[in-house]
Amino acid sequence: MKIKLERAVIVEGKYDKIRLENIFDAPIITTDGFGIFKNKDKKDYIKRLAEKGGIIILTDSDSAGIMIRNRLKSFLPNDKIINLYLPEIIGKEKRKTAPSKEGLLGVEGIDDEIIISAFERAGIVGNKCENCDKITKLDLYNLGITGGENSSNYRKELLKKLSLPTGLSTAAMLEAVNFLYTKEEFQKLVKGE
Secondary structure, eight states: OOEEOSSEEEESSHHHHHHHHTTEESOEEEOTGGGGGTOHHHHHHHHHHHHHHOEEEOOOSSHHHHHHHHHHHHHSOGGGEEEOOOOOOBOOOTTOSSOOTTOBOOGGGSOHHHHHHHHHHTTOOOOTTTTOOOOOHHHHHHTTSSSSTTHHHHHHHHHHHTTOOTTOOHHHHHHHHHHHOOHHHHHHHHHTO
């Protein structure tokens, strides 16, 4: 069973995201490595997540991870950030043929127990909205956002209206709107109320 989190978690890459999605029930957002330095849409999205409920930054323990973490901290309000740090563990991820430049495991290579322990030590376990009425794929379908004629265009327009990246997949959109809005708020926004 996955651990529910109240905040979005920011990681560097897709393998870190996959790793954490197996452990936590929360939005997991990637910086695409140094891509965050140039991607205004992603920066704006992360800012919104921070304003809504705060974020957790979990980058690798190497110098690149620290540089990315510092970049995030430069445009986010300090009181909305929880910085989590993993121990420096020498090793190489299974999917790689050679260790990283600094020879340290990244988030994707760290054992679940160590990751969970870092979250527990920081007191970041639980969800204040455990029984909330979540927006579902069926809701998106019923609202004409998916599965219908021109739903793709409508979804992009809606994402733009919500100031979310227009390239979000349906699953990523669902994750984002469930984090940012209640079901009632979302339905009102979609209907233009």
